[in-house]
Amino acid sequence: MKIRRFRSAERFASAAQVWLLGAVIAVVAVAVAFFALGGYRDYDVTLEKGWSEAETTAHVLAEQASRMIEISEILTAEVADAAIRDGLDHVTGPGWPRFLDRLEPVPQIGSLWVLDAEGNVLASSFRPVPPAASFADSDYFQRLHSGTRVLISPLMFGQFSRVWFFGYNRAIVKDGAFLGVVQVSIHADHFKSFFERLTLGPDAAIGIYDNDGAVVMRWPLPENGAPTGPGHLLPPGAMQAAAGRLESTSPAGVPLLVAYRRLDRAPLVVAAAVSKDDVLAPFRTRLAWGVMLLGIGGVIVSVLGAVAFGTARRERAAQVMERAAARKLAATLADRNHLVQSLQESERRFEQIAAAIGDVFWIAEPEARRFIYVSPAYVRLWGRSAEALYHDANEWSAAVHPDDRERLRDSWSMIAAGRDLQYRIIHPDGSIRWIRDHGFPVADVPGRFAGIAADVTDLVAAEAAERAESARMRVALRAGGLAAFALDVVDGGFVHDPALAEMLGLPADARIATEADFIAAIHPEDRDRCAAEFRKAFTPGGLFRAEFRVVRPDGQTRWLIGAAEGVRNAAGIVQAVGFTGDITERKLAHDRQALLIRELHHRVKNILSVAQAIAGISLRSVRSLEEFREVFSERLVALGRTHSLLIDSGWAGAQLSDLFRLEFEPYADRAHQLHFDGPQVLMPPGTVVTFGLAVHELVTNSAKYGALSVPDGRIDVTWRVEAGASGRRLRIDWVETGGQPPAAPKHAGFGTQLLQKILPGQLRAEVKVDYSGGGLRVAIDAPLPAEGAPDPSPPVSSAA
Numbered sequence: 001m002k003i004r005r006f007r008s009a010e011r012f013a014s015a016a017q018v019w020l021l022g023a024v025i026a027v028v029a030v031a032v033a034f035f036a037l038g039g040y041r042d043y044d045v046t047l048e049k050g051w052s053e054a055e056t057t058a059h060v061l062a063e064q065a066s067r068m069i070e071i072s073e074i075l076t077a078e079v080a081d082a083a084i085r086d087g088l089d090h091v092t093g094p095g096w097p098r099f100l101d102r103l104e105p106v107p108q109i110g111s112l113w114v115l116d117a118e119g120n121v122l123a124s125s126f127r128p129v130p131p132a133a134s135f136a137d138s139d140y141f142q143r144l145h146s147g148t149r150v151l152i153s154p155l156m157f158g159q160f161s162r163v164w165f166f167g168y169n170r171a172i173v174k175d176g177a178f179l180g181v182v183q184v185s186i187h188a189d190h191f192k193s194f195f196e197r198l199t200l201g202p203d204a205a206i207g208i209y210d211n212d213g214a215v216v217m218r219w220p221l222p223e224n225g226a227p228t229g230p231g232h233l234l235p236p237g238a239m240q241a242a243a244g245r246l247e248s249t250s251p252a253g254v255p256l257l258v259a260y261r262r263l264d265r266a267p268l269v270v271a272a273a274v275s276k277d278d279v280l281a282p283f284r285t286r287l288a289w290g291v292m293l294l295g296i297g298g299v300i301v302s303v304l305g306a307v308a309f310g311t312a313r314r315e316r317a318a319q320v321m322e323r324a325a326a327r328k329l330a331a332t333l334a335d336r337n338h339l340v341q342s343l344q345e346s347e348r349r350f351e352q353i354a355a356a357i358g359d360v361f362w363i364a365e366p367e368a369r370r371f372i373y374v375s376p377a378y379v380r381l382w383g384r385s386a387e388a389l390y391h392d393a394n395e396w397s398a399a400v401h402p403d404d405r406e407r408l409r410d411s412w413s414m415i416a417a418g419r420d421l422q423y424r425i426i427h428p429d430g431s432i433r434w435i436r437d438h439g440f441p442v443a444d445v446p447g448r449f450a451g452i453a454a455d456v457t458d459l460v461a462a463e464a465a466e467r468a469e470s471a472r473m474r475v476a477l478r479a480g481g482l483a484a485f486a487l488d489v490v491d492g493g494f495v496h497d498p499a500l501a502e503m504l505g506l507p508a509d510a511r512i513a514t515e516a517d518f519i520a521a522i523h524p525e526d527r528d529r530c531a532a533e534f535r536k537a538f539t540p541g542g543l544f545r546a547e548f549r550v551v552r553p554d555g556q557t558r559w560l561i562g563a564a565e566g567v568r569n570a571a572g573i574v575q576a577v578g579f580t581g582d583i584t585e586r587k588l589a590h591d592r593q594a595l596l597i598r599e600l601h602h603r604v605k606n607i608l609s610v611a612q613a614i615a616g617i618s619l620r621s622v623r624s625l626e627e628f629r630e631v632f633s634e635r636l637v638a639l640g641r642t643h644s645l646l647i648d649s650g651w652a653g654a655q656l657s658d659l660f661r662l663e664f665e666p667y668a669d670r671a672h673q674l675h676f677d678g679p680q681v682l683m684p685p686g687t688v689v690t691f692g693l694a695v696h697e698l699v700t701n702s703a704k705y706g707a708l709s710v711p712d713g714r715i716d717v718t719w720r721v722e723a724g725a726s727g728r729r730l731r732i733d734w735v736e737t738g739g740q741p742p743a744a745p746k747h748a749g750f751g752t753q754l755l756q757k758i759l760p761g762q763l764r765a766e767v768k769v770d771y772s773g774g775g776l777r778v779a780i781d782a783p784l785p786a787e788g789a790p791d792p793s794p795p796v797s798s799a800a
Helices: 002-086 096-103 139-145 188-197 276-309 313-356 377-382 386-391 394-398 411-416 457-479 498-503 515-520 524-538 584-621 625-648 656-673 685-705 750-763
Strands: 109-116 121-124 150-152 164-174 177-187 205-210 215-219 243-249 255-262 268-275 360-365 370-374 421-426 432-441 449-455 482-488 494-496 543-551 557-568 574-582 674-678 714-724 727-737 766-770 777-783
Touching (some): 002 164, 002 177, 002 188, 002 205, 096 109, 139 150, 139 177, 164 188, 177 188, 188 215, 370 386, 377 386, 411 432, 432 457, 482 498, 498 574, 524 557, 524 574, 656 674, 685 750
Antiparallel strands (some): 109 177, 164 177, 205 215, 432 449, 482 494, 714 727
């Protein structure tokens, strides 16, 4: 019994020793395996954290650099456009404060410079203003002078600002002629905040490089001399991709983790680097502690195993370790299940979002000519099956309108190049929809693109309607002789129709850039009044209306009418919107009408005076009221006929031949007895009435007592214009023959007073009346105005 017990105990002890030794080896092996696996994963996680820090910094740096490049591009383009439009003298003189104001909200920009074609500084925002200097020998100026239009100069140390900066430079070129350069300097100090985000050690750095590898910006800045050239953060040839990561070495030999990204707006690459040693320092610390703890644990396990070899408690200890391992495994499985559930929940949410949006979200591989995914909106917009599109990518283009297919023939390449597409599709129900398609590369998956195809039919229709409305408005304004304009009250920008430039006497393509330019064209006497009235339209609902004169460059003065109203656009900016029209002809017509009214008033008074004189003289020269009625009526009719000539000529006067023809007209049956001959002579308006009455009295007297009173009588009238020392004079000869022997009148009647008193008094004429020689002879010598001239037309004759 004892032997059996001993052997049983021995076998038990031997088995226990083997079991305990195997358990110790297994425990140590498991611990080493777990430690190695955990250390490997900890290494990858720590290293990935460093890469993520570098990539995040590179991404933020790229966005900030792109923003500063965009601001610099806009600012330099505005200065260059203003210089091309208004001239360098205006931009660097009166227009310079406007661009300095643009710098105030942009602290990233250090200074703004304008150089002429010789490299001399014309204007600078640097304060105090630097002394006269020339940058003609600088590399960036030479390259811009040689044909480069936009250039980003490498990092340099400012000789005036005494800080490191790089410049955004734009050549000012007008009609192929190089006028100068506008430069925006961006201080490297601005990037200090990005550098301070890298808290992984003193060897961290950030930088911006051009395509040649030259340093455009770096931080930390170089302490002395020129900045480090190519290879500071990125080795040559490492900047070909749009983004990436690589391991490099600093000039001091420190291994670096470098993330870089290429900018879209400029040929630049930004890079952020952290020290690999600094990134892995926590891991190495944990690794040292783990090795030490593993060693201590191994010693402890070995001691415990040796102790357990002599006891039966080893089995229980193994069971406890197995249960702990089981709990750890269960926790690991629970974490894995939670991760799977989170992934499934993310996929479910993505599908819900894709189904909710009205636009088509798609993922495709252009090189493989296949679609990976399209959202449910594709079936609604295209009216086609998504499964058919997955099977054949040409299903997409089959719905494109025939007129757009040729333009989209190479659509895959266009999407890969980042171009937006706009085209029409035909739905199976026959309706036509406009689609705007925008694609972009999927990060970290080369060759794969995603995009959104939006239905913009309503937007295209609205744009077309707006264009049509604008065209109708332009036609209406042009038909009405009007020109529209709009003034931005905030920045003073002035836009207008070409018709406004024509009204101001400028070429149709000329631009009135500001409100001040428009006000400057107004006549000085109307300028202040119109400027004050115009400012009423600078508030919402304010109205402006005024008539004013403008002085054209050729000195001509024109009348315009202007009206404007203050409105607030969708962005909340107040604009003065209105029109102008040329009312010069209306003004001239109004002035002519006023003149004619005054002239008519004067003429009526004269006619009444003449009629009163005729009545008075006629009463004194007649023997009865019946004779007065007859004589006075004839003289009023003659007066009316003479005024008809003046009215027909617009009060410009009357031809002498027309006066004789008019007075001879009642005796047309005796035309063979009448003859007149002479050149064309325009009688001044003030002489027509008096002279017409004189001819009427001569004709009436001849019909009663002279040549026209007998069948064989004859009247010959001739006239001529002679130039003398005192000016031009009209000489008229009235000769009657074959009639009754003339006799001087016993008393001075109306005709005698008209010839001997009124003609000399009113017309300063010399009149000679001769009753001898068998017939009446009257010679009239009257002055003509100096500005008149004999008409070169052939002489007018009654025989004609």
